[in-house]
Amino acid sequence: MIKLDNLHKYYGTGAQRLHVLNGIDLHIREGELVSIMGSSGSGKSTLLNILGLLDQYDEGRYALAGQPMERLSEKQAAQYRNRMIGFVFQSFNLLPFKNALENVSLPLYYQGMSRKARSEQARHYLEQVGLADRMTHMPNELSGGQKQRVAIARALVTQPKVILADEPTGALDSVTTGEVMELLHRIHGEGNTLVIVTHEPEIAAQTQRQITLKDGRIVATPDGIAPSATEEPA
Amino acid sequence: MIDGLQEILYTMRRNKLRTGLTAFGVFWGIFMLVLLLGAGRGMQNGMERRFMNDMSDTIWVHAGKTSIPYQGLGTERQITLTQEDMRAIEQLPGVRFLSSETPLGAFRQASANIVVGDRSGSFGVIGVADEYFDIKANIDFPGGRKLHLLDAEEQRKVAVIGTTVQQALFPPGISPLGQDIRINRVTFTVVGVFYDSGREGRMSERIYLPRSAFGQTFGGGERVSVIALRPEPSVDSYALEERVKELLQRRHQVAPEDRQAIRLHNMARQAEHFNQVFAGLNAFLWFVGLGTLTAGIVGVSNIMIITVKERTREIGVRKALGARPAGIVGGLLMESVLITGIAGYTGLVLGVGLLELVSYGLNALNLQLDFFAQPEVDFQLALTALALLVGVGALAGLAPALKAAAISPVEAMRAD
Ligand SMILES: Nc1ncnc2c1ncn2[C@@H]1O[C@H](COP(=O)(O)OP(=O)(O)OP(=O)(O)O)[C@@H](O)[C@H]1O
Ligand SMILES: [Mg+2]
Numbered sequence: 001m002i003k004l005d006n007l008h009k010y011y012g013t014g015a016q017r018l019h020v021l022n023g024i025d026l027h028i029r030e031g032e033l034v035s036i037m038g039s040s041g042s043g044k045s046t047l048l049n050i051l052g053l054l055d056q057y058d059e060g061r062y063a064l065a066g067q068p069m070e071r072l073s074e075k076q077a078a079q080y081r082n083r084m085i086g087f088v089f090q091s092f093n094l095l096p097f098k099n100a101l102e103n104v105s106l107p108l109y110y111q112g113m114s115r116k117a118r119s120e121q122a123r124h125y126l127e128q129v130g131l132a133d134r135m136t137h138m139p140n141e142l143s144g145g146q147k148q149r150v151a152i153a154r155a156l157v158t159q160p161k162v163i164l165a166d167e168p169t170g171a172l173d174s175v176t177t178g179e180v181m182e183l184l185h186r187i188h189g190e191g192n193t194l195v196i197v198t199h200e201p202e203i204a205a206q207t208q209r210q211i212t213l214k215d216g217r218i219v220a221t222p223d224g225i226a227p228s229a230t231e232e233p234a
Numbered sequence: 235m236i237d238g239l240q241e242i243l244y245t246m247r248r249n250k251l252r253t254g255l256t257a258f259g260v261f262w263g264i265f266m267l268v269l270l271l272g273a274g275r276g277m278q279n280g281m282e283r284r285f286m287n288d289m290s291d292t293i294w295v296h297a298g299k300t301s302i303p304y305q306g307l308g309t310e311r312q313i314t315l316t317q318e319d320m321r322a323i324e325q326l327p328g329v330r331f332l333s334s335e336t337p338l339g340a341f342r343q344a345s346a347n348i349v350v351g352d353r354s355g356s357f358g359v360i361g362v363a364d365e366y367f368d369i370k371a372n373i374d375f376p377g378g379r380k381l382h383l384l385d386a387e388e389q390r391k392v393a394v395i396g397t398t399v400q401q402a403l404f405p406p407g408i409s410p411l412g413q414d415i416r417i418n419r420v421t422f423t424v425v426g427v428f429y430d431s432g433r434e435g436r437m438s439e440r441i442y443l444p445r446s447a448f449g450q451t452f453g454g455g456e457r458v459s460v461i462a463l464r465p466e467p468s469v470d471s472y473a474l475e476e477r478v479k480e481l482l483q484r485r486h487q488v489a490p491e492d493r494q495a496i497r498l499h500n501m502a503r504q505a506e507h508f509n510q511v512f513a514g515l516n517a518f519l520w521f522v523g524l525g526t527l528t529a530g531i532v533g534v535s536n537i538m539i540i541t542v543k544e545r546t547r548e549i550g551v552r553k554a555l556g557a558r559p560a561g562i563v564g565g566l567l568m569e570s571v572l573i574t575g576i577a578g579y580t581g582l583v584l585g586v587g588l589l590e591l592v593s594y595g596l597n598a599l600n601l602q603l604d605f606f607a608q609p610e611v612d613f614q615l616a617l618t619a620l621a622l623l624v625g626v627g628a629l630a631g632l633a634p635a636l637k638a639a640a641i642s643p644v645e646a647m648r649a650d
Contacts (some may be wrong), residue, residue, distance in 0.1 A: 049644050052554070054553075054554055054642070054643040054644045054647075055643075055644045056642075074558070074639075075558050075559065075560070078553065078556050078557060078558040078559070079556065079558075080553070081553070081556045082555065082556020083556070087554050087555075089647070092556070093547075093551045093647060095548055095551060096349060096553075097244060097245075098244070098330070105551070106555055107555045107556055108554040108556060109241075110552075110557050110561070111556070154555070158556075171423045203408045222346060
């Protein structure tokens, strides 16, 4: 599903240049649940943003679902982000002036789907994350866990190829963290591919494979590939 | 499209106060522009009504005393215009209408005693030649008719009287039409009532008689005191004025450089003067109005910059969810255009409405202000201004919108 070859990423220029990702090789198969660990500043978010086409890389290759993600125009990138990738952020990133249902519908709006169809689909996913009774609530009327569940519903609503989560439980207490992780597991169970960036070893332990970054390199990739995961055609 | 609009309305509703203030800036700009132009037009109309009732291409010819000796003739010789002069002018190419005035009495200001029943008054009585009301084509006839050719041919003893004369001689509610009036004891029948706003309405203190009946009744012979003519539409009125002057100077043996003996007064010159003054006034009003408008547009531009800054994070999130740059630019532009368009149109409609109201009020109250009449604005022109404004509004939003669309989603989402 995701294939990285010798990926490099720099920030800044000249003497100030920071080598944030230093030759990443990574292969994530369809249906995998992978966690990325590493100390602060090790490049986890940078890597995830590149995977999500939110950021650009400087060298190497990136293929998503068999398609090379090279020299994308802004428009193409937007289209791929919309159809192939679902994002879950630490800070939720819900639009504050839209209610839960409207927030979840938004990616479908960018697909040009009719209002009625969007609402229907968004409703379905909100039910899936257990927020059937919170559809018309505004984000500031929701708890942190509820907000994150809205964000997860929003990531799922376009049925993307991969779901990328950057510290999805980073802003949550332990109880809600448990709930959110349970939800992510269920989503994985339904056959989705998930990549989760986390600080917490307990969370990483719940994933099939842990990737640890240090100074822009992958230091340990114990072979934790689930037996059920299928090899995708290159 | 509807969805897009809804998205924009969402964001505008979020910032009601700011949207409102921005809209007000544009509204005020257009509103003031319309009012200023309307007021300028009103002043122009007022002045025109006051001074320009005679068609603006009329040439008036007066005669005086010679001031320069010429061909053995001395100065201080009184020149008298005659019917012969009229016939000679008629032969000139380019004359469209030709007429003359001959007042009753020796002087132009002379007046005659008018009696109707037991009322009487003293008013100027003037015999006018055939095409007089083609020259004074602009005066109002609130009642009855103008004098026409048949009146002259049949030597009818008919008269048209000014509104002031009517008010003095006829009780209110009684129509003067068909009534007899006695002018120096000779009976004439009133066939029309006119209102001439010239000389602040004093031109309405006159009584006009057909030249033929006037001559038959009061004499005066060949003498006319004023000749008036209008050129054919294609003819240069200054050139015609020159030809008439030369003709009359030759006929009366007046030195070409004598400015006293034969005096021509070309209304085109006056009209030109007026037009210059009002062109200047209009330019000034446009300048002020556009200044106000520019302030409004700068306001829109500023607001768009602030909006984009404030919404950077939101734009980042939208991009992460698959919004295209074109969509983001389009949305921000639409917002800008919508604000300027709606506010501008409101200003336009209210401005025009207010002008109409003032105009209606002046008419309803029958107020005749000396320097103000019928304020109005060319709606077409105002619409053009509005279209321009919306275009500029779009431009004002364009730069910040392009900038917003160019920020990478990661950068944008990092913003607070
Ligand atoms: N826009 C940027 N400009 C310059 N340097 C940056 C930029 N973004 C990130 N960096 C640097 O790149 C490195 C990796 O950042 P990144 O956010 O990927 O770390 P991280 O592993 O996610 O850390 P954390 O666990 O604290 O979230 C850091 O040293 C950071 O300072
Ligand atoms: Mg991070």
